[in-house]
Amino acid sequence: MTAAGAPAVVELEGVGRTFGGNPPVDVLRDVDLTVTEGEFLAIVGPSGSGKSTLLNVLGLLDSPTAGHYRLAGIDTTTAGERRRAGLRAARLGFVFQAFQLLPHLTVLENASLGGLYLGLSGRERALRAERLLDRVGLAHRRRARPATLSGGERQRVAIARALVAGPSLLLADEPTGNLDTASAASVLELFEELHAEGTTILMITHDPGVAARASRGVRIVDGRLSA
């Protein structure tokens, strides 16, 4: 199923996530997942299936209560808060359903936020952001405010921002959830192009039609993965 010889970016081994409470809820159970470099993987599942929790675990925003998670070969299970923040900055690029662009910043300034907590100089970040905005086809809007952009354009700015630090993995959480069909298509097209250029993408969605655009799909139901 995985390209032979390509190193793994994500390795989940028996990952579980239980939320305390009475009774405790097992949101993720015994999840095994390997994503190799250059893959474009979609995880599809209905709401309540545990896919948000899985994304939080993958994004080092939440810690599993069982199993191991290795990101780019580094075991994150024992990593402290600082180390996890450092890994987020260096290894992960996030794309959110709600874009999370800062309204008072220009497109270029928003994109330049990528790499901020990696310690890249403002100059270097702006340089990379310019290049990536050009790549996502928004170089001409770099001085615009997000409010003047269409949804599809906003998401492409967010993708540029996610790539500034040169992450090992692009994590997309319902990237087309807030978009109309045409904008969604353009964003998915961009993902396909990035994938073709070698970017490793993990996309979470509830929409099987969107998931179908990925090179591999995994279903999640009741906290368990199935191919």
Add this chain to the structure above:
Amino acid sequence: MSRGRARPWTHVVEAMAGVSARPGRLVLTMVGEALGLAALVATVSLAGTASGQVADHFDRAAADRVTVQPEESRAERGAVLPADAEERIRSLEGVETAGTLTRLEVDDPARTVPVVDPQAPPDPTLPVLAASPGLLDAVDAEISGRRYDAGHVARADPVALLGAAAARRLGITDLAHGPAVFVGDRALTVVGIIDAVDARGELVDSIVVPESTAARLFGWQGAQSLQVEVAPGAAETIARQAPLAITPTDPGALLASAPPTDTTLRERVQGDVSSLLVLLGIVTLVAGGVGIANIMLLSVMERVGEIGLRRALGATRGDLMTQFLVESATVGLLGGVVGTSLGFGTSMLVALARDWAPVLDARLLAAPLAGLVIGVLAGAFPAWRAGSLEPAEALRTL
């Protein structure tokens, strides 16, 4: 190329961007603190100024006198004031009266009538002072009998005023029969008794003669000191100007001093007025600080998405706390600068309107730093909230 964590100035840069992103909010946030600090600065300044006025009222008798004399080393060599010193100082704005005083070198005992009485105590040696008529006004002398007049002075008549204490020692109780005193063999007619003075208390213990008389009988060659009564509040100014007015070519030759005022009463009144107003200002300031805390907290709640994003971009809790703390400190500092300016401006205007001399306490220039401290204190809880938000939850908000 990358350091793996945020550069040192990142938080400041991001905080500045955060603060300047919402200029309207910035103004609203700092307005309370700025007003509080303005009130504090203004009340402290005005309390200083106002109680300056109060103290001035109480101290008038003491605070409005200046003395001028030759500089010490020259005085030891017998230097005296120029003959026109009194005239020159009177020409200064703010001088009400002035007169010259000299202690004469007299070793001869003073007595009333020559009586040969071996039992009697030896005659006392009393100080003899030469005073210009103006001096008696300048010390607000209360005199029974009369004072010597221009005629006495012009003729260098052998007349004298007796200090009340000196009169008692000489056994002179009334002026009805025109008593005389002898200093050595120099006879002087007593024309009046100095009962009390507001300054130069030695007058009460002395025999006081006109300068012309002193010149004729005691070898007076010039005045040793100049006593000036000035308009309220002008003492320091006059003290500064006097040497230049009297000896313009050599102002260093003279020493002018405003006597220390009665500070206990002054300080007590000042303390009462100040502490009340300062308390009021502090209350306002605390309210301003709470205002900053409120709006910063609101800002954190509003920017939950941004906080989530920054955490996703690799910010630690500490990064976010620092950023919000710097934002709050910046607002506090700006409020402090604005408030201090407003406060100084207000106190200047009030002082101008009341025709008071504004008292600007240089220590108040540290007030913007107080603003900074308030900003940090007010921002502590909101910053802690920003740092403690769970990124996964923060990102769920749209």
